[in-house]
Amino acid sequence: MTALLSLRDVRKAYRGDAAPFALEVPRFELAEGEALALAGPSGSGKSTLLMMLALAAPPDAGGFVFAGTDIMRLWRGARRDALAALRARRIGVVPQTGGLLSYLTAEANIALTQRIAGRRDAARLRMLAEELGIAAQLGRRPAELSVGQRQRVAIARALAHRPALVLADEPTASVHPELADAVLALLRRECAASGAALLVATHDPDRAARAGYPVLACATHAPDASGVARSVFDRPPLAEAA
């Protein structure tokens, strides 16, 4: 099995809630179709890592290969359109509170990723809506939907264009605890059905483990002499782990 995502000695400095933080990823690999939860307290750099993995923010240094493409080279060459195209075709994103466009219906919101990727597929859209139990809400706008329904629309949108990787940032942060379990289960089930790899950032590793996710916890280190706190996500290569 080949690695969909492969990071080596990636670093990124960012400002945390209080002190400056340095995010470090010495080793990180994710296989195609694999699901994984990234756990860590808030401010530990989970979102920053997800942004990097979503090709939305450049790492400061290191090696980063996604779907066989050298992402670092694209960033160094400022090939923003190439990154956008890769994002459009291969990645699905579930933002914290859904991130739906208020002026589009649920259906149009889901179709957005298909349109941008140039992969219209009404049948798949319909199938996802039925699987997620929102078929009756397709004609409604986000304002008319419940929080849980909005989250499911966002999941459908993240999967509609058949991405290779789905990234979800605290998808359960704004929903009821009971709903949170359901959302995590839904995400896992749909990604598995679509063959997409899944990365979920969460501050609640127990819930993720209950939902059947392998969990990668981050190691945080107090500020060193230079006053920079470090947050380390380290995952041994698949071959070694196997």
Added chain:
Amino acid sequence: MLRLALADLWHERVLFLCSALGCAAVLAPLIVLFGLRQGVVAGLRAELLEDPRAREIVSVVNRTLEPALFERLAADPRIAFIVPRTRALSATILLEHPDRPGSGLRVELLPTAPGDPLLPGRGAMAADEMVLSATALQRLGVAVGGGVVASVARSREGRREVLSLPMRVVAEAPSSAALRDAAFATLPVLLLTEDFLDGTAAPDARPGGEEEARRRPFAGFRLHAARLEDVPALDREFRVAGIEVASRAEAVAGLLRLDRNLALLFLTIAGAGGLGYLVSLGVGLWAQVERKRRDLALLALLGLRRRALLALPLIQAGAVALAGAALAVAIAAGVAGVLNRAFAGSVTGDRPVCLLTHAMAAGAAGVTLLGALLAAVLAGLRAGAVPPAEGLSEG
């Protein structure tokens, strides 16, 4: 992209309408203002230009002006027409209906020549032809095409001698040429009457040729400037040269000044208004991008290219600008209609006070669109620079 932009506009149609209305509210008065400038100033100017008397300069004191001077003046590009004039006292004749001798009418005899702005459309006249003012025609009971007898009398050694010239009336002079009783004839006719009164021509003499007449010195002239703007300068030059002239130089200078000042006034107001308009348009669009920052970041995160992201505010700005301009033109047209009815026939005669043309409407729409797109490009560059990462975590 277009669908997305328009769906957004449609969703926020109240806001869109507000933007378009705001756009129209500033633009409509500017269009009306521009229309007023076109209507009033251009109308006033055209009216002045249409009155041939406005460009007329006449010498008033009898002098002896040599042919060389006339040649020089005729060659001056600022002078469109010049005809010499005989002494004022000898330029009066008695006109009589050929069938009713004794019913004489004393009229002013004015020289004319081909191209006379006072008698537009008239070519060269023969020495026995005349153009009479409407009042003269009426009082004499003569019709155009009829005959008339022109005569002057002198007393010589106690005897009364009369020079009598049978003439043909070829036209009626327009009211702009002569309000009082007047007759227009060729230069040789005027010269003959003068010579007869001076005693150098016999009662049976007949008018000579035009060429020959032009070779003699004259007491004065009547000329028409090529352009209205030339009148004040020509007037001043003649006075400096010691030739007393009468003209409407002061009125013309005043009107030209008014024209310039009005133009400047309109330009200032329109400039300030237009600038403010573009600024408000740009600020509105900029604010819109700021407001939509989250949506734009999300679209960027979903993989929309920068160019497409830039197109969003551009399309929306274009829509706002076009709707606003259309609204403004409609409002301005309504206001212009009301103004034109209210001021009909008072300020600029039968000309519209407020003149709106298709070109102006197109210009307003074009300037608006250009300004809007410029502002939107700036706003759009900002939109394109929104880091996609902002779409992931939402505040």
